[in-house]
Amino acid sequence: MSFESDAREAGFSRRVTLAITGASGVQYGLRLLQCLVQLEVQVLLMVSRAAQVVIATETDLKLPGAPEAMERFLSEHLDARSGQIKVYGREQWMAPVASGSGAPGAMVVCPCSTGTLSAIACGASNNLIERAADVALKERRQLLLVPREAPYSEIHLEHMLKLTRMGAVVVPASPGFYQRPQSVEAMVDFIVARLLSQLGFEQTLLPRWGEALL
Numbered sequence: 001m002s003f004e005s006d007a008r009e010a011g012f013s014r015r016v017t018l019a020i021t022g023a024s025g026v027q028y029g030l031r032l033l034q035c036l037v038q039l040e041v042q043v044l045l046m047v048s049r050a051a052q053v054v055i056a057t058e059t060d061l062k063l064p065g066a067p068e069a070m071e072r073f074l075s076e077h078l079d080a081r082s083g084q085i086k087v088y089g090r091e092q093w094m095a096p097v098a099s100g101s102g103a104p105g106a107m108v109v110c111p112c113s114t115g116t117l118s119a120i121a122c123g124a125s126n127n128l129i130e131r132a133a134d135v136a137l138k139e140r141r142q143l144l145l146v147p148r149e150a151p152y153s154e155i156h157l158e159h160m161l162k163l164t165r166m167g168a169v170v171v172p173a174s175p176g177f178y179q180r181p182q183s184v185e186a187m188v189d190f191i192v193a194r195l196l197s198q199l200g201f202e203q204t205l206l207p208r209w210g211e212a213l214l
């Protein structure tokens with residue numbers, strides 16, 4: 001498909017869309033971004049306004065708000081190659097992710113706020129993250145959603161069921177404890193490993209079930 005061959009022509013292994021929205025657990029999204037960069041993936045990134053508030057609350061990162069400045073900051077912070085991280089703003093409708101002809105084969109919303117979950121389930125497309133997810137659904141491309149809320153309301157559960165039936169995969173931010181994680185980072189990696197596996201990467205963050213468990 002052209003969006004993947006474009007990425008390979010530019011020297012990247014693949015191209016993936018990543019949206020970080022304003023649920024708690026932005027560490028999952030930031031770690032996934034770091035892993036994708038290390039895997040030579042070109043990442044088309046969107047960070048919602050609420051996610052920027054959560055990043056400032058939950059991490060020490062001083063993330064600039066403007067897309068160009070955010071792109072420069074993250075590229076330097078994660079030692080990404082030139083052009084590897086592309087950041088798009090909330091109304092940048094000419095971005096590749098806004099159309100089936102330009103969007104990558106996979107999109108991850110990590111973490112996914114219940115607000116964005118609702119907008120995706122209803123096809124609202126009121127900002128670029130919602131539009132990109134709408135494109136992924138209409139084109140039958142891979143869409144991974146990482147919601148975090150507790151408890152879930154019937155509305156949240158209905159949206160997750162509806163989106164699952166449409167082909168999206170819900171990967172809740174619910175790390176397991178059977179590997180006896182010794183750090184927050186290990187718990188974050190538990191979820192990121194599952195996302196990388198879903199995306200088809202050989203992940204090395206965690207042993208697979210049945211291999212070296214305890």
Ligand SMILES: Cc1cc2nc3c(=O)[nH]c(=O)nc-3n(C[C@H](O)[C@H](O)[C@H](O)COP(=O)(O)O)c2cc1C
Pocket residue numbers: 020021022023024025048049050051053054057112113114115116117148149
């Ligand atoms: C510190 C903080 C933590 C939040 N945690 C959650 C959460 O865990 N789950 C959630 O769905 N919303 C959470 N919210 C609320 C969302 O950020 C809010 O509903 C926002 O409108 C979502 O916008 P977005 O989907 O465009 O990112 C949190 C907000 C803040 C500031």
